[in-house]
Amino acid sequence: MQGSLIDSLARQGITRRAFLKYCAMLASMMALPPSAGRAMAEAMATARRPSVIWLPFQECTGCTESITRSHSPSIEGMIFDLISLDYQETLMAAAGHQAEEALHATMKSNHGKYLLIVDGSIPLGMNGAYSCIAGRSNVDLLKETASGAAAIVAMGSCASYGGIPKANPNPTGAVSVSDLVKDKPIVNIPGCPPIPVVMTGVLAHYLTFGALPELDAKGRPKAFFGETIHDRCYRRPFYDQGKFAKTFDDEGARRGWCLFELGCKGPVTYNACATVKWNGGTSWPVESGHGCLGCSEPDFWDGGSFYKALSMPADPLKLGGAAAVAGAAAGVAVSVANRVKKGAAKASHEKATLADLEK
Ligand code: SF4
Ligand code: SF4
Known part of the structure; x- marks a missing residue:
């Protein structure tokens, strides 16, 4: 049974004071007023954990490694306790049919409310056959999961802009998330790999304010890419x-x-x-x-x-x-x-x- 974030941090030896300091740092990095740090801490400590579906597509797993193995134990890692990571095939214990059932159950019970994280590009060549999960192409999976998402995080340069798979001559016909999804809020967190604390900042902002942060012309959070x-x-x-x-x-x-x-x-x-x-x-x-x-x-x-x-x-x-x-x-x-x-x-x-x- 999982307790609050504060309890979880305490078990890892991270004090409430250190957490408040971290939230103040995040708020300052995101150019938010000083009071936002405390608001973030309170929101994160009490927020209902949003359901998250994380789909790794045509990628090298570097983004997942970056976010989950940055330095341990990390406050960034602890903040992942705040989300309910209901599907991530690299990290989840379930496999095969069990994993697919978890995906469909999450999509059904949290329709319109879950956060979708994508890392990797989406290959369109050969009718999407270059990258499939459970016999379904990445493009099909993206369209299906995006339709019920509240918002999408394109994590890493591949999901954000096509990245290395899209490099000339782009043999798989790789495209980015925003090339395919036009009707959902999307935040790009590019980088090869992306910086873990940027991911944390975007999640903290979403939990605190219920919306994605302000973006630049390339869909990146201005606070970190300004x-x-x-x-x-x-x-x-x-x-x-x-x-x-x-x-x-x-x-x-x-x-x-x-x-x-x-x-x-x-x-x-x-x-x-x-x-x-x-x-x-x-x-x-x-x-x-x-x-x-x-x-x-x-x-x-x-x-x-x-x-x-x-x-x-x-x-x-x-x-x-x-x-x-x-x-x-x-x-x-x-x-x-x-x-x-x-x-x-x-x-x-x-x-x-x-x-x-x-x-
Ligand atoms: S220094 Fe440049 S190439 Fe290196 S991780 Fe940062 S943005 Fe990427
Ligand atoms: S000053 Fe500019 S050009 Fe020189 S090393 Fe730093 S980023 Fe690169």
């Missing part, structure tokens, strides 16, 4: 000074200089890695010495070499002030705010998409 990696990167001062590592083991790399010339896609990638970090806040790719690959943007796999610098001015010192430059081949105007001048630290930077710049 700024580029570059906007918040700790190596940014070196970019502004024109100090770039030229190889992964040169003196610049050893000194922690900017990785732009080694192909970093941080300037055109919206995600929260630079602030939230990974593995319980231990580190993140750029801090580990590798440029951002742009994994939370559509078509990131087809955006050109991960090790080729973006086709934009590499040396901000040569910009000489705020300027608009043309993206090389595409002729796309790229707005470049001058971060060199003192006092311009909050200016928004490059606004072109990864695909625009790399065409």
